[in-house]
Amino acid sequence: MIYIKLFLAFLQIGAFSFGGGYAALPLIQAQVIDRYHWLTLADFTDLITISQMTPGPIAINAATFVGNQIAGVPGSLAATLGCVLPSCIFVTVLAWLYTKYRNLSLMQGILESLRPAVVAMIATAGAAILLPTFFLDGTPSFQAGNFQARPVFYFVGAMFLLRKKKMDPVKVMVLCGAAEVAWQSAVKFL
Amino acid sequence: MDDPLKETKKGVLKKLFFSTLYLSAFTFGGGYVIVTLLKNKFVDELHWIDEDEMLDLVAIAQSSPGAIAVNGAIVVGYKLAGLPGILFASLGAVLPPLVILTLVSYFYAAFRSNFIIQGMLSGMRAGVGAVIISVVYDMGSSVAKSKDALLLAIMAVSFAANYFFNVSVVYIVLLVAAIGAVRTIVRERRKDKTT
Structure with missing residues (x-):
């Protein structure tokens, strides 16, 4: 069922995008473009542009937009719920652990090593957007008409x-x- | 610090919902801005949370996956009113983008076929690319400045794995998180031994 697919796709985006904002881009790209083909790369780039000009996090904007394009308002609700649910669970568990132990060093250690990986993955998303913008067929060849x-x-x-x-x-x-x-x-x- | 319990529970939830709604509707420029505004509202204005605790709450919001703005709202909601607080705060944070993007989505097809909008969006692609590369440069140079060989290796290997070998982002995140966890545990053990 499409609602469950939307929910699960955005659940993964919500659960694995550490570092906020741009960190969600490679995950959205992997699910929405590469896996389910719900958006083209051009639509995705437009979506980022729109996200930049409207308030709200890119992941939530993407969930609403994709859900709506694919399955109307119920689709956007399913996708948005999927996107927010992991946050609710992780934040609550961490906040609970924090009030109990007052020590977040393990989580911060994990985060420290995730940061460079997140940078690398954002770079990949950037390259995925720029290559087809610079080269018509998306491959870096300087033939006439392509560049x-x-x-x-x-x-x-x-x-x-x-x-x-x-x-x-x-x-x-x-x-x-x-x-x-x-x-x-x-x-x-x- | 005033005790939020002095307010009625209903009053706290109402204030939570409208604060996060307002912040989410009017903040452009990403999650970190909203975290600052949450601090202004709940620490400086309402005095419901003290400054040091707020810093830890922000750390929790940043350590969790997902949008920082939503995480920030959730952690403040949890702190002030438990599970109902989470519900009201996250609803407030999500509602503005949900409504705005629903409207955008309805008009997207019409929008897209308009000559001027089409030109705008296609020109902006290069701009979006530049914004992303600029973010990568900032974040990447702060990793490079750490001069931490493991972190640099993680950055290079993740890029190669993701870009050239199409390794799924999910696997990369899981593997790197495991490396970070092991490293932190080893480090803490060493610290315990020396002290």
Whole structure:
């Protein structure tokens, strides 16, 4: 049944995304795109964009969006519930252990070693988004028609604004979008 | 510190729900922002939790899997009102994104076929990629600064396993968590021996 599938997929996303925010990206990608094909990579990238511009965690946004696209409001509720349930259980157990023993060193040790793995997995998600943006067929070959110069230009500009000018990420993304709209309008109307 | 029990139980739950609802609806910029705001609300404004304990609650929220904002709401809810507190706090935290993304989802198809939106979204892809790479750079350089060979090895091997060999994220998380647990236990044993 689709509701159970949605629930279980997002249960896994909720249970294994340590580190918050971007850490959920590789897990969402693995379940929603690679395993169940509920979204295309382009939809997924749009979803991240939308998530950045609306309040709320990416995982919850993804659960609501995917659930709704696949099975309407009941689908979004099943997915969101799946996403939140592991949090409820883990947080409660940890809080209970904490009030009992006042010692979180094991959990913090585990977290310390998870952090580099999370960085690596976010990098993978980033590469999965950038490759098809830079190359039409998604593989890094510089044949004519495959390599897209404009997105690379936007990317370099965005990196500059983010790193050197410390600009707000949402503004940076909107600027990239506006640049593309301007370009396409110019091509269409001139 | 005021005792939250001075309030009626109903009053605490109501305040929990509306605080988390409000924070979740109006905070952009990810989980860490919301954790700061939870502290402002429950430590500085309401005095229901003291500062040191709040730091530990934040550590619990960060140590658990899932969205930090939701975890933060849950742990504060648990601390103030037990299981009903968890229910009301997490409901408050989840409701705003649930409603907003439901609306977005309904209009997505129409949205997507609009010429301007289409251009916006496709241009923003490069921007999203840049934001993610920038986050990776920040987090990666803080790992690199630790000069901890094991952590660096974990980072390199996880990337290779995930990117080149398509090893499932779940297995990587489980394996690395086990490595971290063993390491912490060994470290603590050593500390016990020397003292």
